[in-house]
Amino acid sequence: MSFGSSFNQGGRISIAEAMDRLVRGGLPVRFTAYDGSSAGPPDAPIGLHLRTERGLAYLMTAPGDLGLARAYVSGDLDLEGVHPADPYAAMVLLKDHTKFRMPTPAEGIAIARSLGLSHLRPPAPPPQEHLPRWRRAVEGLRHSLVRDAEVISHHYDVSNRFYEMVLGPSMAYTCALYETPDATLEEAQFAKFDLVCRKLDLKPGMTLLDVGCGWGSMVRHAAREYGVKALGVTLSLEQAEWAKGAIDREGLGDLVEVRHSDYRDVVETGFDAISSIGLTEHIGVRNYPSYFGHLRDRLAPGGRLLNHSITRRHNRQQETGAFIDRYVFPDGELIGSGTIIAAAQDQDLEVQHSENLRLHYASTLRDWNRNLVEHWDECVAEVGEGTARVWGLYIAGSRVGFERDEIELHQVLATRNHDDGRSGFPMRPDWKP
Structure with a gap:
């Protein structure tokens, strides 16, 4: 029986029945709602419970991922059977089996009448949600200095203490390198920074520029382990202040400087090496030529550039999903490694090596979820449950994306050659794999 025929006979449907009918193949989880209705397998290990009318309004006014995210972040929708700090199992199940279909006009009208027309009035989104793209466009050009500073602050100036608990002592918010399956997160982050240093062929007395330096983990590693004089820049004031404190604590002030500044x-000029670890995602694909041109101009002839960034499995431009854009990385853009390599080459950089660390990022995200579980109560006290829920959802969902090759992580190594073509690069890579 269709929604239309049901209503023609004066029937009504419950919240759970509406949800079940709008999912192709039926719900794979147990769904319950505040009206007492339920749907889905009674013995399902994962459950969804809709607690409030506001949550229903979120679902009805923003169907799909955004409405679910709003209801979940606000606490109006609960995940049962998983910890909110690590909803990985739920993300896998929902991704595999939950495909919403668009109702016909008659069905849509029937649903709205049955569940209440008042729920078609959009509630204010949770405070963790950023402005939509069109509102950001009104306030400034995408990837302008002002707008980039604002969206970077939205994501990174959450709380340094929160990041300490989730990221661990390394304070590295980028893909780690797991040399063995049982490596700890800290061991893997050390291995990542060390790999970057070896690829850049760093030696005592050399100069390094690290753009998008975060909390200064790369510049401190390069100075401490390789005797390099390093400059790091970040658009996040909280990151810069934390990094400066860490530099002082480690006695690296004579070798390392971190600035609150845009890389532009x-x-x-004349740096022997440049590292960019997790910045390219923020600069915009159309800005790649100016980005690589600017970095090339900072390098000395024979210098090396290491670009480490999240990539897509293809080179087609594609907007990020609503949840990531509104709650995690406003204005973030991803593209395939081929586009990155081409952009570097077009700025007279010779690409020497490219490496995909996709599965290493899945392991990194797994360990961040574990840290969030371990420190959940303290994290909630620090930033609020809504923000903590955003992070649990984002980290677990990203892990699924890396595992399934929906997104990848590439390190691209390039050189600025001398005018006569000399690169200083050996016939074969000169670092330990």
């Missing part, structure tokens, strides 16, 4: 404001 770096005027120094």
Whole structure:
């Protein structure tokens, strides 16, 4: 029986029945709602419980991922059977089996009448949600200095203490390198920074520029382990202040400087090496030519550039999903490694090596979820449950994406060659794999 025929006979449907009918193949989880209705397998290990009318309004006014995210972040929708700090099992199940279909106009009208027309009035989104793209466009050009600073602050200036608990002592918010399956997160982050240093062929007395330096983990590692003089720049004021404190605590002030600055404001040149770890995702694909051109101009002839970034499995431009854009990385853009390599080459950089660390990022995200579980109560006290829920959802969902090759992580190594073509690069890579 269709929704239309049901209503023609004066029938009504419950919240759970409406949800079940709108999912192709039926719900794979147990769904319950505040009206007492339920649907889905009674013995399902994962459950969804809709607690409030506001949650229903979120689902009805923003069908799909965004409505679910709003209801979940606000606490109006609960996941049962998983910890909110690590909803990985739920993400796998929902991704595999939950495909919403668009109702026909008659069905849509029937649903709205049955569940209450008042729920078609959109509630205010949770405070963790950023402005939609069209509102950001009104306030400034995408990837302008001002707009980039604002969206970076939205994501990174959450709480340094929160990041300490989730990321661990390394304070590295980028893909780690697991040399063995049982490596700890800290061992893997050390191995990642060390790999970058070896690829850049760092030696005592050399100079390094690290753009998008975060909490200064790369510049401190390079100075401490390789005797390099390093400059790091970040658009996050909280990151810069934390990094400066760490530099002082480690006694690296004579070798390391971290600035609260855009990479485009770096005027120094002649660096022996440049590292960019997790910045490319924020700069915009159309800005790749100016980005690589600016970095090339900062390098000395024979210098090396290591670009480490999340990539897509293809080179077609594609907007990020609503949840990631509104709650995690506003204005973030991903593209395939081929586009990154081509952009670097077009700026007279010779690409020497490319490496995909996709599965290493899945392991990194697994360990961040574990840290969030371990420190859940303290994290909630620090940033609020809504923000903590955003992070649990985002980390677990990203892990699924990396495992399934929906997104990848590439390190691209390039050189600025001398005018006569000399690169200083050996016939074969000169670092330990």
